[in-house]
Amino acid sequence: MMLSFRALQLRGLKLFTAISAVPRSVSTASLSKDPDSLLVNWDQQKGAWSRYHYEWLRDNCTCPSCRHPETGQRILTTMEDWRPDIIQGDTTNERVEIIWKDGHNSQYKHSWLLENSYNHNNIANIKPADTTQRSDLVLWDAEYFKSRQPPSVEYEEYMNSDEGLLKMLRQFRRYGLCFIHNTPASKEATGEAIRRIGPLRNSYYGSVWTMIAGNMAVNSVAYGYKCIPVHTDHVTLEEPPGLMALHCVEYKGEGGETMLLDGFKVAEYIRQDRPDYFAILSQVSIPYQLNYKDGTYEERKVVFPVNHKGEVTDVHLNHDDRQPLDVKAVDEICTASGCDENEAVSKFYEALRYLHNIIYGSQFVYEMTLSPGNVLAVNNRRLLHGRKEFKGYRNLCGTALNQEEWESTLKLLENK
Numbered sequence: 001m002m003l004s005f006r007a008l009q010l011r012g013l014k015l016f017t018a019i020s021a022v023p024r025s026v027s028t029a030s031l032s033k034d035p036d037s038l039l040v041n042w043d044q045q046k047g048a049w050s051r052y053h054y055e056w057l058r059d060n061c062t063c064p065s066c067r068h069p070e071t072g073q074r075i076l077t078t079m080e081d082w083r084p085d086i087i088q089g090d091t092t093n094e095r096v097e098i099i100w101k102d103g104h105n106s107q108y109k110h111s112w113l114l115e116n117s118y119n120h121n122n123i124a125n126i127k128p129a130d131t132t133q134r135s136d137l138v139l140w141d142a143e144y145f146k147s148r149q150p151p152s153v154e155y156e157e158y159m160n161s162d163e164g165l166l167k168m169l170r171q172f173r174r175y176g177l178c179f180i181h182n183t184p185a186s187k188e189a190t191g192e193a194i195r196r197i198g199p200l201r202n203s204y205y206g207s208v209w210t211m212i213a214g215n216m217a218v219n220s221v222a223y224g225y226k227c228i229p230v231h232t233d234h235v236t237l238e239e240p241p242g243l244m245a246l247h248c249v250e251y252k253g254e255g256g257e258t259m260l261l262d263g264f265k266v267a268e269y270i271r272q273d274r275p276d277y278f279a280i281l282s283q284v285s286i287p288y289q290l291n292y293k294d295g296t297y298e299e300r301k302v303v304f305p306v307n308h309k310g311e312v313t314d315v316h317l318n319h320d321d322r323q324p325l326d327v328k329a330v331d332e333i334c335t336a337s338g339c340d341e342n343e344a345v346s347k348f349y350e351a352l353r354y355l356h357n358i359i360y361g362s363q364f365v366y367e368m369t370l371s372p373g374n375v376l377a378v379n380n381r382r383l384l385h386g387r388k389e390f391k392g393y394r395n396l397c398g399t400a401l402n403q404e405e406w407e408s409t410l411k412l413l414e415n416k
């Protein structure tokens, strides 16, 4: 059924047809037209509606002459004063059709409009379930893995089937870690295994590195025997890698257990327990620096940065590379805690000491031993990792991927 809303608007009517309370169905959406925008009423009872500005609609036309049919890239190059001539709702085909003043015809599926709604207006209540949502994540502590096996996949299945790869990536996303069992115990096989997800990240350690304990010729505490407290890696890089793989290919010794901690879990605990400290840890950017061979890397990182919904998006903490607080950090502490400049440094250390006690306590730390054949993939933008003191010989190799590489491969497989 095609309805002309222009005609209705001429009679001074705003049309909101009666809607049955069917969740997640957009077939009953009704339209009304404002001078600058189109209103779509998805579900009156749930108060779910969206406003789409005409210029936004024209700019985002999905037809093949405005968007490349294969890549989906915008190929519309004009930026006219876009105004609609006729707007029609086609409830049978669940779409909206707009004919613009210049004659161009645009069609928008209801599902597309809903997916791309940029209003709050209770839209989340009627959107289809999304497996990439934050609520799908499992935040864990030490207790969680006492009664469960850690997430894992078999190397053969992972390397030779899409199902195996998808199984690995889904678990990696949910828990922030996944083991690949029965991987050949070599540096080459470790690199190959992770290259299956996407191109390896290169860094000052090379794309696949080897770490033989005791080799302090390389300037990093990671090459010693002492305990390495939990931390995230590469805080001095603008975008620290999202997936890091660790594979202990040879081990003869005692101790050296790996410690893992879910930074998202700790962040939520702190948000509840000490919102004042959470404000500091989610707003203040800590200066970091690493000197390596001939290079000096400098960056600032917030421990728990948050997005517009207040969700923690990343976790960054590394005491080895932490630098003195500076003017910018002091300003940020004042903003976060409402204190004055003289109190700022003490406020920060209070929050840091509190965080320190939590992450070095036992409540959140999951301990396990890395062994030849078992590659551990860790989300370095969420989990902290560390290693206990040990004696003997330990040959660890590792590699990394950018966050967007594993996310992209996961999306691709999910949509297959």
Ligand SMILES: [Fe+2]
Residues within 6 Å of the ligand: 222, 231, 232, 233, 385
């Ligand atoms: Fe590390």
Ligand SMILES: [Zn+2]
Residues within 6 Å of the ligand: 061, 062, 063, 064, 065, 066, 067, 104, 105, 106
């Ligand atoms: Zn178009």
